[in-house]
Amino acid sequence: MAQLTRVSGSVGLITLQSPPVNALSAAVRQGIVDTVQRALSDPEVKSVVVCGQNGIFCGGADIKEFGTNMSGPPLVPLIHAIEVAHKPVVAAIEGIALGGGLELALGCHYRIAHSKAKLGLPEVTLGLLPAAGGSQRLPRLIGVPAALDLITTGRHITAAEALKLGVVDQVTAHSTVDVAVKFALSVAGKPLDGRRISSLPCPRPPNMDALFEGVMKKVRQSARGAIAPIACVQAIRAAATLPYDQGMERELELMASLFTSDQARALQYIFFAQRAVARWSMPSGARWDTSKPRPVHKAAVIGLGTMGRGIAVALAQTGLSVVAVETQEKQLMAAKQEMSGMLERGAKRRGVAPAFDKIRYSPDIKAVADVDLVIEAVFEDMALKEKVFQQLSALCKPGTLLCTNTSGLDVDHLASQTRSPELVVGMHFFAPAHVMKLLEVVYGSKSSPQALATAMQLGKKMGKVSVAVGNCRGFVGNRMLKPYSEQAFFLLEEGATPELVDGALEDFGFPMGLFRMSDLSGLDVGWRVRKVDGLGKSSGASGQQARIRQGRRYSPLGDVLCEQGRFGQKTGRGWYQYDKPGGRVGRPDPWLHSFLEEYRAQHGLVARRIDHQEVLERCLYTLINEGFRILEDGIAAGPEEIDIIYVFGYGWPRHRGGPMFYASMVGLEKVLARLEFYQEAHPDVPYLQPCNLLKRLVASGSPPVHKWREVVKKLHSQL
Numbered sequence: 001m002a003q004l005t006r007v008s009g010s011v012g013l014i015t016l017q018s019p020p021v022n023a024l025s026a027a028v029r030q031g032i033v034d035t036v037q038r039a040l041s042d043p044e045v046k047s048v049v050v051c052g053q054n055g056i057f058c059g060g061a062d063i064k065e066f067g068t069n070m071s072g073p074p075l076v077p078l079i080h081a082i083e084v085a086h087k088p089v090v091a092a093i094e095g096i097a098l099g100g101g102l103e104l105a106l107g108c109h110y111r112i113a114h115s116k117a118k119l120g121l122p123e124v125t126l127g128l129l130p131a132a133g134g135s136q137r138l139p140r141l142i143g144v145p146a147a148l149d150l151i152t153t154g155r156h157i158t159a160a161e162a163l164k165l166g167v168v169d170q171v172t173a174h175s176t177v178d179v180a181v182k183f184a185l186s187v188a189g190k191p192l193d194g195r196r197i198s199s200l201p202c203p204r205p206p207n208m209d210a211l212f213e214g215v216m217k218k219v220r221q222s223a224r225g226a227i228a229p230i231a232c233v234q235a236i237r238a239a240a241t242l243p244y245d246q247g248m249e250r251e252l253e254l255m256a257s258l259f260t261s262d263q264a265r266a267l268q269y270i271f272f273a274q275r276a277v278a279r280w281s282m283p284s285g286a287r288w289d290t291s292k293p294r295p296v297h298k299a300a301v302i303g304l305g306t307m308g309r310g311i312a313v314a315l316a317q318t319g320l321s322v323v324a325v326e327t328q329e330k331q332l333m334a335a336k337q338e339m340s341g342m343l344e345r346g347a348k349r350r351g352v353a354p355a356f357d358k359i360r361y362s363p364d365i366k367a368v369a370d371v372d373l374v375i376e377a378v379f380e381d382m383a384l385k386e387k388v389f390q391q392l393s394a395l396c397k398p399g400t401l402l403c404t405n406t407s408g409l410d411v412d413h414l415a416s417q418t419r420s421p422e423l424v425v426g427m428h429f430f431a432p433a434h435v436m437k438l439l440e441v442v443y444g445s446k447s448s449p450q451a452l453a454t455a456m457q458l459g460k461k462m463g464k465v466s467v468a469v470g471n472c473r474g475f476v477g478n479r480m481l482k483p484y485s486e487q488a489f490f491l492l493e494e495g496a497t498p499e500l501v502d503g504a505l506e507d508f509g510f511p512m513g514l515f516r517m518s519d520l521s522g523l524d525v526g527w528r529v530r531k532v533d534g535l536g537k538s539s540g541a542s543g544q545q546a547r548i549r550q551g552r553r554y555s556p557l558g559d560v561l562c563e564q565g566r567f568g569q570k571t572g573r574g575w576y577q578y579d580k581p582g583g584r585v586g587r588p589d590p591w592l593h594s595f596l597e598e599y600r601a602q603h604g605l606v607a608r609r610i611d612h613q614e615v616l617e618r619c620l621y622t623l624i625n626e627g628f629r630i631l632e633d634g635i636a637a638g639p640e641e642i643d644i645i646y647v648f649g650y651g652w653p654r655h656r657g658g659p660m661f662y663a664s665m666v667g668l669e670k671v672l673a674r675l676e677f678y679q680e681a682h683p684d685v686p687y688l689q690p691c692n693l694l695k696r697l698v699a700s701g702s703p704p705v706h707k708w709r710e711v712v713k714k715l716h717s718q719l
């Protein structure tokens with residue numbers, strides 16, 4: 001798994017060989033140990049170059065080995081052996097040097113990178129820290145502040161930035177291995193003392209205590225309960241304050257506390273889940289690897305409200321030609337102005353020219369005639385969308401893919417409005433669409449595999465995490481949100497305040513609790529939907545009957561607030577109060593507390609004490625229960641789809657691995673038992689009724705989450 005050849009007479013070239021990313025598996029580590037030993041003991045070899053096969057240096061430790069009985073030589077002594085070598089060792093970095101890959105390079109005496117290479121220590125994103133000396137060597141090499149930034153964020157940097165920071169010694173646009181070999185020849189026999197990073201003193205920043213205190217505070221805030229970023233800061237502090245050997249001991253100790261943690265398991269699960277959802281399949285058996293996407297060069301977006309603007313900008317930034325259609329002239333002008341600003345800011349961030357010329361604005365829907373794909377993003381009103389799809393079907397050239405950005409309406413119904421229902425899919429973006437990573441790609445009963453493949457490929461090209469799901473009300477994300485928000489409303493009725501509910505959810509790790517989020521997105525959005533569904537009108541009546549709709553418990557609280565014009569931040573009042581309409585900082589509102597008291601009195605409800613545990617169990621377990629129903633219904637192929645949707649689109653804390661993974665960590669028996677407990681207390685709430693799949697999994701001994709996909713598949717094949 002590592003090969004040694006002699007090149008240019010006296011250079012030992014060690015090539016890591018483990019596709020696709022030359023991860024440091026046991027075999028690769030053994031290969032490095034063997035080849036380094038041979039190179040160092042061969043008198044013909046005067047210097048050494050380490051590189052990776054296929055233009056990829058190394059993707060770091062083999063994540064697949066974590067959680068298994070790890071064997072083979074450990075990384076730390078292997079890297080140490082390179083560093084103490086008496087012959088110069090040069091790392092030739094092409095493609096990537098990440099995690100253990102960069103740590104290996106830091107053990108070498110020189111580093112030469114290709115101009116397109118990316119480097120980083122992303123361990124924190126996997127719930128770990130760079131524990132093959134990375135947390136001790138990097139601060140010695142580039143200073144504490146820069147090391148803190150790279151290690152606590154895990155961000156990948158370009159070769160140019162790496163050169164500027166001093167991570168690498170040279171950047172080349174030519175063959176990195178050739179340049180490194182030439183360089184290795186030039187340094188053969190030269191002293192190496194100053195080149196061994198572990199022997200360098202760590203530069204001590206001025207006001208070190210204040211620096212670490214400030215960084216720790218910032219990291220604690222943004223980590224939202226994640227432990228790895230904190231351990232990273234502690235390890236770097238050890239580098240700054242202790243001799244290298246003691247720092248290494250601290251690194252090991254901190255890594256030991258992370259390595260087997262639930263958070264590391266959750267984050268590593270998310271890493272693989274993100275890759276698993278790209279390998280989509282449809283109930284028909286069509287799959288990602290057998291369905292050929294169509295090329296998309298030109299796209300149209302219909303409707304330039306908030307969503308349409310973001311989608312059009314995202315498409316243009318991907319390099320597509322975009323026709324942006326808005327039939328209302330005033331709205332069109334406003335959109336053009338805002339979108340130009342969005343393009344400009346995006347271009348500035350990415351250091352490229354703004355893609356103004358990629359977008360053609362038109363007030364006429366006929367402008368779609370020659371596009372390959374259309375994304376409809378008009379108002380969430382079925383009658384309006386029906387009309388748009390009828391028009392599109394008549395106007396577009398044959399074969400044009402018709403997509404809807406609806407957040408939950410029936411994709412099959414929209415498809416039935418067209419001549420070619422097989423060309424209709426949902427592309428559900430999340431606001432702001434040019435920023436948010438998630439895309440739900442919804443296939444209807446008639447969608448062709450090619451249509452799905454095209455939308456999935458376009459999503460990937462746009463840099464989105466695209467998840468293929470089936471068609472149902474609310475799809476996956478919004479469907480699961482319904483029982484979650486319903487429980488939050490019921491908790492207010494029973495005695496909680498918005499602050500209490502939000503506090504519990506934010507302590508759990510959500511960036512924003514449900515009520516804070518509702519104030520931000522606008523209470524009127526959900527109200528409009530509830531009214532269309534025949535729910536959102538407060539009857540004015542009191543007592544229990546006023547809280548029953550369509551035969552089940554219903555809380556009209558949100559409707560009553562809307563009737564009073566409290567739409568959230570935009571009106572300066574919602575579940576919280578704000579300084580002014582459009583204000584961002586919400587404060588608890590005494591008016592709302594009195595209102596809740598009056599409401600309870602009017603409806604004969606007696607407030608009781610509610611704690612964080614009840615908030616979490618009722619909100620999260622009903623959401624999880626709906627996730628199981630979604631699996632049962634075949635709307636998502638596996639728990640990974642659901643978890644990725646929640647982590648990337650709904651602020652579910654990544655270190656808790658998504659709702660379905662979280663359920664597996666809590667224990668399915670417990671989730672089931674608590675749902676049964678709450679259902680007994682609230683028999684009029686159908687969402688608390690545990691679903692069959694959950695019961696079935698518990699009855700079969702609660703298999704681990706990676707087995708659920710198979711269970712679900714079997715379940716459907718039996719139907």
Ligand SMILES: CCC[C@H](O)CC(=O)SCCNC(=O)CCNC(=O)[C@H](O)C(C)(C)COP(=O)([O-])OP(=O)([O-])OC[C@H]1O[C@@H](n2cnc3c(N)ncnc32)[C@H](O)[C@@H]1OP(=O)([O-])[O-]
Binds near residue numbers: 061129132275
């Ligand atoms: C003692 C402590 C040591 C150390 O400090 C700890 C570490 O190093 S922690 C590690 C620190 N390193 C990291 O955190 C880097 C993690 N990796 C990445 O960020 C991206 O994969 C990378 C940028 C490398 C390539 O992106 P891309 O081009 O979009 O391609 P892709 O993403 O689709 O991957 C292709 C295939 O490779 C697989 N695979 C990839 N990496 C690993 C791995 N390390 N291992 C195993 N497998 C890995 C991946 O699963 C996929 O497999 P499949 O079966 O085809 O689905």
